[in-house]
Amino acid sequence: MDIPSDSVGFVTPTKVLFDRALPLSSGAVLHDFELMVETYGQLNAAKSNAVLVCHALSGHHHVAGYYRDQLKSEGWWENLVGPGRPLDTRKFFVIGLNNIGGCHGSTGPRSINPETKKPFGSDFPVVTVPDWVNVQALLADRLGIDSFAAIIGGSLGGMQALQWSIDYPERVRNVIAVAAAPKLSAENIGFNEVARQAIMTDPEFHGGHFYEHNTVPKTGLRLSRMLGHLTYLSDDGMGEKFGRELTGDPGDDYQFGFDVEFEVESYLRHQGDKFAGYFDANTYLLMTKALDYFDPARPFGGDLSAAFRKSKANYFVAAFSSDWRFSPKRSKEIVRALIANRLNVSFAEIESSDGHDSFLMPIEQYHQLLRGVFSRIVV
C-alpha cells in the first residue's frame, strides 16, 4: 500500500487505564474506565501545541493515519490531519480518543460491568457531552497538558469543543466547531427517536442485553443507519449523486417489485448493512441521547450567551449551505451568543451540496479556512 507523504503514516492506538471512580451527570458512577487513544506529532516541551479532536456519533480515536496490514484503514479525518495538511502534525500534537460509551475500545456497553461480571449492555449509564469533556480533561491531565492549543470537532464533536470552553475556560485557547448546533430541535430529536425505536423494538435487542443472547439487533441498527444517512446528505446532493437512476442496465423498465431498484436504495442498504456489521446498538442509543441532551444554555435558564460568560477562547464556527440537520442558521445562534460575550469569533458558511457530511469532506474552501485558522495559532 502506498501511504501519501503528507499522511501521519502507520499508527497504533493505546489503551489508557484510569483507575479511579468517574461520577457522571446522571448520578451514576463508573468504578474505573479505559480510553482508546491515538496521537500524531510530538508534544513540545512547553506542552502548548496539543490539539484535541472530538468525534461525532459514529467516530472514534482513529482520526488519521493507517493501520499496518489493514486495507482501507485510514482515519476518519485523514484528509485534515498530517504533515503539511490543514491540521499540521509538524506543528501540533494531535489527540484522538474514543469517548466512553463508545464501541471502539473505550469503556462502554460491551465492557464488563464489575457488579455483574457481564457486559453492561443497556445498564451502561447514559453519558452526556459534559461527561465526555470531563473525561477528556482527565486524559489531558494524564498527558500533562494544562491547556489545549485547540479543540476541534464536527457535529457532536463540535458540541464537545464548545462545551470545553464553557466547563474549562482556562484550558482551551481555540475552539473550532463545525456543523454543530447549540441544541437539537424537535425534528432533530425526532429523527434520533425513530432510530432508537428501530433498535429497541428489534426482537434481537433483548432489552439491551443481546450480548448474552449471542445476537445483535442488526435489523434495527441497519434501519437507524439508513435513516441517519438520509439526514447526513442533502436533497440536491443526492440528486446529483443518484438522481432517479436504476441499478439495472440502461433502458431497463421498472421491475414492479420490492427488490433494490433505484441507485439510492442500493446505496442506503449497503451503508446500513456495513454499519450493522460492526457498530454497537447500545452505543448508538447512548450517542443519540447525548445529542438530544446537549443544551449548554439549560443550566442558565435557556440563555446561551450566559453559558459562554466565562469563556475565553477564540472561536471558528463553520457550517455548510446544504446541511439541513444542523443548518447554518443553527451555527449562527452559537455565533450570536459568542459575540454577545465580546469573544473573538469567526464564522464561515461554506457552499457544499454534501449536506451534514460536508464536515468530513476535503472541500477546498473549508480546508483553506481551517489551514488559515491553525496556521495563526501560536504555540
Next chain:
Amino acid sequence: MDIPSDSVGFVTPTKVLFDRALPLSSGAVLHDFELMVETYGQLNAAKSNAVLVCHALSGHHHVAGYYRDQLKSEGWWENLVGPGRPLDTRKFFVIGLNNIGGCHGSTGPRSINPETKKPFGSDFPVVTVPDWVNVQALLADRLGIDSFAAIIGGSLGGMQALQWSIDYPERVRNVIAVAAAPKLSAENIGFNEVARQAIMTDPEFHGGHFYEHNTVPKTGLRLSRMLGHLTYLSDDGMGEKFGRELTGDPGDDYQFGFDVEFEVESYLRHQGDKFAGYFDANTYLLMTKALDYFDPARPFGGDLSAAFRKSKANYFVAAFSSDWRFSPKRSKEIVRALIANRLNVSFAEIESSDGHDSFLMPIEQYHQLLRGVFSRIVV
C-alpha cells in the same frame, strides 16, 4: 354528536364491483375488482358537476361527513367539502374512492387471490398512478360521467389529478394539484425505502404473507409512520408545537434513560402505534412504490412539458412554504411544464409552518384560494 350545518352529515360508503379484467402497468391482470366509494351532493342532469377527490398515501374513500354511531369519524378532508365549504356540495357532486391496493375496502393485498383462495398479501401486483387513473375512469364510466368538472388531490392525490389530464385530456376540465411533485427526488425515494425496509425486515412480515400467520408487522409499520410523520411536518412547525419540552412535570430534570421523555418522542410513538393498529403493511409498500414510480415525463424521454402536450385542463397548483417533502420548488417544475404548453395555470405558494401536512389543514389563505377556484368553475 353535533354535526356542523356545513358538513355533508352522515354518510355511507358503497362497494362497487367491476366484474371485468383489469390489466395493470406491470403486465399483471386483476381478474376483477371492487372499489369502496363515497359521494356527496347530487349529480346534475347534464352530469357536468362531478369532482373527483384522489387520496394520498394513507387516505381512502371517506373524504367528508361522519359515520353514524362512530366517534371521531369525520372524513379526512371534512374541512374542505360540504354545503358552503370551499368544495361546495350544493354545487358539486363529489366522489371519493379507495384506490386499488388500498386497505379500506377496495381490492387490495387483504383481498382473496382467486388463484390461491388466500389473501394476495405481497402477491398483489404493484400498482401505479396511471393504473389508479384508469380505474377511476372506469368508475366515471359506471356513473355516466364523461368529464369531471374538477379532479383534486394533495401529495400522491395531486399526482393522480395531474396524470388524469395527461391520460384522459378530454375528461377533466380543471386539475387542482396541491403539495405535489412531478416525480420523487433521490431523497424522497430514500425515505420511502427506509420505511419499506422497516416493514419488510420485521420478522412478522413473513414475506408479505403475514395474514396466514395471524400476525401483523406492527413494529415495522410503526417505524414507517414515525418516519413518515417527520417528513410531513417541518422543523419550524415542530419547534413551535413541541420544542424541547419534556413530558414530565415542569422543572423535571432529564431522566437519563430511554423511556419517552421529550414531547416530540411521545407524539411520534403515539402516531406510530395508532397507525400500526389499522393500516395494512402491504398497502404501505404499494403506495410508496406508486410514489417512487410516478414520473409522467419518463415515457417522453424525461421531457415533462411533452407529457402535458395533449392536456386541455385549467390548472391550479398550490404548495406550502415549509413543505420540504414536496417543496414549492417542485410544484414550480410542474407549473413551468404547463406554461410551456400555453395552458391556463395558476400557482400559489402558501405560507404555513405545517409542512407537507398543510394540504389537509384549514389554512385560511389556502381555503380562500380553493373557494375561488371552485366558485369560478362553470358546471
